[in-house]
Amino acid sequence: MMSDANYDTKELYAERHKRVQDAISLKETDRVPSVFYSMFWYAKYGGVTCRDIMYDYDKLSAIVRKVLNDFQPDCFSLPHPIIALGPSMEAMDYKQLEWPGHGTDPNVSYQFLDKEYMTAKEYEEYIFDPTGFYLTKYLPRISGVCEGFGKLPSFPGHYYIQSVLGARHFSNPAVVESFQAMARAGDEMQAMLSKAMTFAREMRDAGFPLAQGASAISPFDYFADYFRGSKGVMMDMYRKADLFLEAMDKAAVFIVRSAVAQSERQPCKIVFIPVHWAFDGLMSEEHFKTFFWPPFKKVILGLIDAGLNPLLLWEGDCTSRMELIGDIPAGKAIYWFERGDLFKAKEILGNVTCLRGNVPPSLLNTGTPEEVDEYCKTLIQVVGKGGGFILDGGIGVPDEALTENVKAMFDATHKYGNG
């Protein structure tokens, strides 16, 4: 038999979960739901350094627990899979980020290293054999301890007794060393994820649904950010257009498979997709329609077909793209606009997708609670009208946000109902 307290939180969980799901389905809700998403604001709130919450899993959990209790959001993003990565990144000698106390000040957030991790000439290799390229070329470039994988042969050339003879490659000392180092990193990652999932269950029992489970990426961003670098990819649109398109087509399949596999282990079916290269003025509409949207749409439709809800964080101001990104099934996705005009989004996309956002970081960091309240009120009344809206900051709660302003944002959903 359940205690009353347990019953209450179970009810509360169901109520919040429904509120968020109804918002995604574009149904009108009793009030606009709120979500707690942050990167390193937890450190500020907990009075510890950014580095502390990257390395001390329990400390991070304790702060998140307090945050959820203090602000009572309708759902929250478990920060562990994006924050509590210090020990694993160190164990891998991960090279694509500088992180607190590792290249940057212990109290400064991640900084991504925009570099070329795959040359323009390697598109063909990626297209011919993505897995082989990834294992023997790409991994050694992004992870110091994976260098040994560069010694692995091209396995599909092995057949019959050659497959037996090929066993020797697994005893190559460099290969063995890489496997062992990655096993250690894997153990660390398992330990972190196990703590994170235990914590997520505890929070579920306390009445807080998750706001996202798996994550994914647009094929354009995949190559632009993590393979070719920004300069490289911009040239590729002119110099390697066909290969770039073919490679994105291939990557889209892997991206969907990965998100679906992650989601099988996740209670939450919302897939988080930060969108980096879509913002106004970056590329022409023609390029957007050729290179960016079609491969991305393939990923989005693949996720929806698998019963998942894509959550797209359109970073920067993507207002000019709004007319171009509405051709997806209605009531399945969330479009979170960081700086895009949400009022316009309501008009253009309001019948297609749930909207989320977008109290500006400048307001949360340097404004007053009254200003935040006023801003939220307008969003709730206009964008929340008729349903299909989740209130959040432009990029969630920014690392340096003032607590009283964060409070004002969460209070607003209770104060202004559904507009």
Added chain:
Amino acid sequence: MGNKADELVNAIAEMDEGKAIDLANQMLAEGIDPLEVLRLCRVAMNIVGERFEKQEYFLPELMMAGDMLEQIGAIVKPLLMDQAGGEEPETLGTIVLGTVHGDLHDIGKNIVTFMLELNGFKVIDLGIDVPIEKFIDAIEENQPQVVALSGFLTLAFDSMKETVEAIAEAGWRDKVKIMIGGGQIDEQVTNYTGADAFGKNAMEAVSLCNEWIGGAT
């Protein structure tokens, strides 16, 4: 030659990289003054800049044009060794620019540098994660009309504020205009930092400099 000159300008402006490099090579082989080839490149870059301002061209086109210019520059350079130093380009004014301390992002800053230079300004680019003292030293050394602070992360709000305050303490606040820009920058941040204005993109940065320096040579 007139024809080829036009063709070279067009090839660069239309992003026809192969043709542009071929034509540059042909013209140099025919004995055309390398400085004339460079002048044609600048004509083409101005067309690219104009199209960027009109939002017909975007960042990929700036990158491509910049890269073609670099390639042609590399071909021309050895041929210029014999010639006298070349003219010192006239500038409209000087801008000291950098990404503020704590922030390592440089893409936006580089685009602003590129567009300012294209529009005739001399830019002292201090790079990323620039300590406050480095800004002050560069201001004292170069006596710019404008200081431009770039930042992508929200932590840059405070770095910008501190940098502006330090410029004031060093006695330069009345002598320079300060503009800021980057991912999260808006009017509210501009007031917070004490800067004079912000630009949403590289073109607004150019407009601000034109306005402040008044096109005076």
